[in-house]
Amino acid sequence: MSDTSDQVKGYRGKAREVLERMGARVWAEVEIETDKGTYEGIILPRAEQADDLHVVIKLFTGYNIGLAVDRIKSIKEKGFKEAHYKIPEQDFPYDPRKPNVTLLGTGGTIASRLDYRTGAVIPAFTPGELYGAVPELADICNLKTNKLFGVFSENMGPHEYITTAKAIGKEIEAGVDGIVIGHGTDTMHHTAAALTFMVQNPGVPIIIVGSQRSSDRPSSDAAFNLRCACNAAARGHIAEVMVCMFGPTSDAYNLLHRGTRVRKMHSSYRSTFRTISDIPIATCTPTEVKPLRKDFNPRRKDRQVKIDARFDDRVAIVYYYPAMKPDIIESLIDNGYKGIVIAGTGLGHVNKPLYEPLRKACRMGISVMMTVQTLWGYVQMFVYDTGRDLMELGIVPCSNMLPEVAYIKLGWVLAHTHEREEVAKMMLAPINEEITEREPHDGYLVFQGGLPEIKEFLKRGLR
């Protein structure tokens, strides 16, 4: 016998009561009689967050409408038509002359389908599905997929970083030519940093990719991103952990950003990922990778990757604001945190009332790091007295490390040692450019709209 709760999926309260009383079920083709007239259509499942006063039906024109349950007089079932939202699956072709790429799935919207429970989209993911959705991938490489987990990027954390790093290690040992990681975009830069520290000297490209417009939209950036990422993984000669996302908002080319210098900078733009305080490593398209610089780790034949996958999650970022009270820091101390990354103002400052709890934190062996909330630029704590005072307390200035990168690195370092001096030493020894010695003149370019020269630039459709 089938489960009755499933028959009226998503409906609750009054709506559920009415549907059950009338023996109606989800996906039934029905004729609904109401006090206003008769409607014909298919009863759709309802999102759980929606109210319990309406029934959703899909009319035969394809439109959906909601009917108030208190108007419904009767429901007559005339048929049953359950939707099978499935990307047509086809076997991904194998060509021995093409490079082999493994796509590790973590979630995100590279390929997705509708979830009636939440009304949102959920990821779908097999090579067959991907081939059905983006057949051009077969022109680039042989693709194997491994779904590690299916989580939205906000739910990625230490456990997922470690699992992914280990999976990458296995793939590299097995001889893969490149790795692509499908990822939600929100915390893509956190994962990129974590994998940089956990997978050192990979010897093959490790490309993290996602989409800003889900793949259930015709204008989605997913297919283009995926093609670019697969090509960079299969044929690119840059063997680092990188993020591959839109360069301009136009469908033109993608950028490969170094995992430790990249950040999501807009909540919704396609071109949201930017390299901060430096330039990206390369531009890429589905057919080529064009380096913008020479100082990258090249592809190697050996399989001497170092997997160092561990993480101590007793770390926090404190985004400083004027009038912050000492209890914020004290609560971290009381709750047993071992590392604090401060995103300070300007060159790396906080107010006087925080000195006391910070001194206490350092004395208790907590590692406190200073980064800047301006994102671009270096921490410089000698310029003002405040800075010098803070250093005296034991706070470690983290140069031009991004706050999120410092957070990830501190968690990783603390999984190696809690010794404050040792922690500081490891934090300040860059693994892969999380601290750079110099900021080039074009490392900070946020164009100001409205200026004549920028207007000219925008008219050419280059952004």
Added chain:
Amino acid sequence: MDARGKKLIEGIDFDDTEFYSRLGFKCGLEIHQQLDTAKKLFCHCPVGYRNDEPDAIILRHMRPTLSEMGTYDGTALMEFKTKKQVIYQLYRENVCTYEMDDTPPFPINQKALDYAIEIALMLNCQLVDEIHITRKQYLDGSIPTGFQRTAIIGVDGWIPYRDRKIRIQQLALEEDACREVEDRRHTIVFRTDRLSIPLVEIVTRPDMLTPHEAAEVDGLLGRLLRASGRVRRGIGSVRQDVNVSINGSDRVEIKGVPRTPDIRALTHYEALRHKALLELKDELRKKGITTEDFKAEDHEVTDLLSNTSNPRLRALIDKGEVIHAVNLKGWRELVRYEIQPALTFADELAGRVRVIACLDEMPNIFVLDGRGEGLAVETEEHLRKAIGAGEADTLVLVWGPAEDALTGAQEIAIRAKEATVGVPQESRQHMPDSCRTDFERILPGPDRMYPDTDSPPVAISKQRVERLQADAAPCPWDREERYSKMKIPEHLARDLAIHPHARLFDRLTDDTSLNPTLLAEALVQWQKAIKRDKRKVGLNINPPYEKSLESFFKTAADRGTPRRALYYAFEKLLYGEDAEPPSPLPEDELKALCQEVAEEFAAVRYKTRELTLDFLVGEAIEQSEGRAEPAKTRFLLDSSL
């Protein structure tokens, strides 16, 4: 409509019910009307049209996606075949990152929703209790998201027509699409200013049984929309698509009919096109060509034609492009079957090739049936032999860059096969003669609909509906009936019923004792005349706010302002002056005025006493700047004569 069009409609009775019912003519309308809101539907951009140089451009592509029921939409796949580069022109004042598809939608414009509900109520629709915003896919690039956000507001309405009801299938509230600027080869350019302006789409059932009825009902719905007082006016603010079918044919949509009267000729000739296609199907069957037995072979024949004397083919061979010959087995002369006046089935093939293969330099195909079209007869013979084409076979030549020529050849086979079924479901565009149509795209089905996961459903409360029910304007025909009871002349009542000030008129006649005809004249005719006069001397008048008009006429009612004085004051008001309608001249002043006028013009006498009196009354009214009441003045002057 051009000269050819005028010739084509000569002597046709578009309301010949017998003729059209024999055909099984059926027509339905889809009317798209922009709503008069200040802002767009899903963002806060101000509505405005631009014709200046764009501030920026962006480039995008579209890919088909799955429908909610897990299938691909046919149109979507076809549009994907065209592989277009889409360029959007942006304007910083009227377009934001929402229209660029770089920001998710903001909550729906509540004012637009109110207006749509009001119009749904006027159309006697059943309102939806909870609105679900849906994505309607368009892969032609006309919307940067690749879909139009749309929502059904009401269903199953009707309007009265010729003693019956024309049924309204649905009213949807949706965002407008971009304006196309240019479409050449694989690049299409869109201007985004119009994008996301709120509009209502009204879909009727196929209840119009002659072309004349279709045009009349379109006119009626247009009047209803204007009467609502909630719609935008001006070029492009209303567009209609017309659906036509006959016995045995599927629905075909004629898109973007520019003028209501054109609906007649377009639907007439579209119906005849269906008839011709059904006849062609029978002719094919007679030759043994059915859907099952249909055969078409595609041959790449570039090398075989390397010696052609046709300069166009020569040039493309030199450029490295290719030529395909599609062999339609057994078709003989049927590719030349006339489908529309002076257009044959070959034009149906050419239309598809133009759109789907992006081969838009016409002619884009040659029909080879021994008539020397495109190729010398000997070359054709040579070609036929080489690819094994028999005498009964017709060859269709198509050429272009390799990929496009292949798509073109495939499309020719697809369209030719559809001839064995009858009339394909297409969207068609009108030709310059406004009689004939040409292929635009495959008609999309319900599979292109998808719930908008970015927007929550919106419940429509009973209180809201009650409020809007009270606010909604009456239908123009109801107004006309009411106005005729007020003895307002018919032509004036017709204009007033859809006038932007109709609501004001209704309110004022409810609340005051103003003479309805006088008020109607003032609001409709005076205003128009004064504006026209001012425009002649190069002045543009800003129409006064409805509030100031309302208090103006209320004062006039209170004071009993005579007609002439009201006109003068109204003229000043339109000039933007702080004008008030004056009171009539008091009794004693009027007496004194009449005295003066009688004395001043004592020497003036016309043929009859009445005429003299007319003259004197006119003088008195003028001298008082209209404040002298005509009847009283006449009485006073009459006694003084």
